[in-house]
Amino acid sequence: MQKKIDTVLLIDDDEITNFLNHLTIDRLHIAKQIDAVRNGEQAINYLKKRIQERKAPPSLIFLDINMPLMDGWQFITAYKKLKQELAYLPVIVMLSSTNNPDDHDRAEKIEEIAYFKQKPLTAEVIQELISLIPIRLNSLEDKV
């Protein structure tokens, strides 16, 4: 059976990128829900709302680096402060549009960032990531 996760959160200021990533994930049928926000601040508010409403956080987060208001790095700083309130920790994948090795090194030193990948986000990369994500009990129940 195809492995399925609950929610994927896309964080990117480019609406078209979010839309294309949404279509790519949609085609793979691996997520029940795909949400998108435009910057780190919106993403933090999204997670806070999930906590308030006692909803599970997304299983997988794709995080862009360069964004207005709150970029990918600033998001991680804010995320560190609220992560203990989450029911479980999402797998965060940072997406880079440049080949800047400094970004890669910086991301590797941050424990909250599980993976660092180059854009564009391909179906192959998504499938590889999904295979690495633990299936949670709530997902298993849905399969019965």
Add this chain to the structure above:
Amino acid sequence: MKYYMVIEDDDIDILIIERMIKMVETSINSVTFKDGEAAINFLQEILNRQVIKPEFILLDLMMPIVNGFEFLEMYEKLIYPFMSEVPVIILTTSLHADDKEIAMSYSFVKEFILKPLDRNKILEFV
């Protein structure tokens, strides 16, 4: 996910188009582009990623960078041969007979609609 493309540089027009289509068909999403070039880039990415194609494309003729006519040329050469038929619907204020003739000469252009959009016009293509 069902979606359509809007290629239109006017924000108010985009808002009207999205609202009116939503009233006729609630289960369809829109993705908007302010010029033809951005739309062509998107369509090429759709082909590269082999993801679901749009239901239809709404195209304004007067736009910056790559205008509607240039878009039609590029679409015919770069996209249409590789994507099974996605109709293009022209939405314009142009009353020039020439404009209509040129646009309708492309086999994938299915309608030439004068703004403002109304429910009956939408039902022609949704």
